[in-house]
Amino acid sequence: xxxxxxxxxxxxxxxxxxxxxxxxxxxxxxxxxxxxxxxxxxxxxxxxxxxxxxxxxxxxxxxxxxxxxxxxxxxxxxxxxxxxxxxxxxxxxxxxxxxxxxxxxxxxxxxxxxxxxxxxxxxxxxxxxxxxxxxxxxxxxxxxxxxxxxxxxxxxxxxxxxxxxxxxxxxxxxxxxxxxxxxxxxxxxxxxxxxxxxxxxxxxxxxxxxxxxxxxxxxxxxxxxxxxxxxxxxxx
Numbered sequence: 001x002x003x004x005x006x007x008x009x010x011x012x013x014x015x016x017x018x019x020x021x022x023x024x025x026x027x028x029x030x031x032x033x034x035x036x037x038x039x040x041x042x043x044x045x046x047x048x049x050x051x052x053x054x055x056x057x058x059x060x061x062x063x064x065x066x067x068x069x070x071x072x073x074x075x076x077x078x079x080x081x082x083x084x085x086x087x088x089x090x091x092x093x094x095x096x097x098x099x100x101x102x103x104x105x106x107x108x109x110x111x112x113x114x115x116x117x118x119x120x121x122x123x124x125x126x127x128x129x130x131x132x133x134x135x136x137x138x139x140x141x142x143x144x145x146x147x148x149x150x151x152x153x154x155x156x157x158x159x160x161x162x163x164x165x166x167x168x169x170x171x172x173x174x175x176x177x178x179x180x181x182x183x184x185x186x187x188x189x190x191x192x193x194x195x196x197x198x199x200x201x202x203x204x205x206x207x208x209x210x211x212x213x214x215x216x217x218x219x220x221x222x223x224x225x226x227x228x229x230x231x232x233x234x235x236x
Contacts, residue, residue, distance in 0.1 A: 019090070023047070023064035023072070047072060049136040049150060053143075054121060055129035057094030062087055068117060076110065084111055097122045186215050 016036060017025060027040035051066040060067050063074040063082065070076060082089055084106060087096045097118055106112050134141040137149050167180050182188050191203040191213035205213040207222045 021064040053132040060093040
């Protein structure tokens with residue numbers, strides 16, 4: 001994984017990665033910053049959003065980058081695969097493809113399929129073409145990264161709230177909007193809700209003394225009755 005040419009990227013390569021792949025570094029160490037540990041923990045999510053398009057293979061980790069049709073080879077084969085395939089852990093794809101070792105025959109079907117894939121890659125690898133980072137987009141993997149589309153692919157989509165614009169708008173009073181929002185979600189501290197976490201409280205409505213105090217009772221029954229009473233009083 002290329003971290004770019006920024007000063008931070010160069011520092012990460014020297015002091016954090018230490019010539020290792022970003023996917024290979026262990027996340028268990030406590031001697032790192034909070035941000036670095038968070039980045040390492042999110043690698044399993046990130047693997048689904050990036051892959052490598054083979055050019056010359058010089059900047060592709062044979063074991064840890066997603067270049068194969070099968071997925072990341074180290075995730076499939078583990079440490080045992082390094083012994084079975086005979087390539088060192090730090091090997092690039094170019095090194096593995098151009099290795100003059102005799103092709104091995106394995107008992108494992110997966111290993112034999114990877115050997116066949118190496119032959120296919122060797123035929124199309126080009127020394128004058130750079131490897132390309134591909135990023136998952138709405139319409140498949142593309143060379144251009146989009147933070148907007150990545151966010152949309154990561155987040156969970158929900159149905160649009162029909163009353164949202166009636167509560168949250170530019171000229172709304174924050175206090176009133178917040179109370180209205182709580183009321184719409186039925187999260188006001190009405191007595192029926194208070195009784196669920198404080199046993200023995202009186203749930204009777206303090207205004208009418210005739211029913212349990214709930215959101216619907218307050219806004220649809222009591223308020224309506226009080227408004228009618230007040231209107232009648234004003235008319236007289």
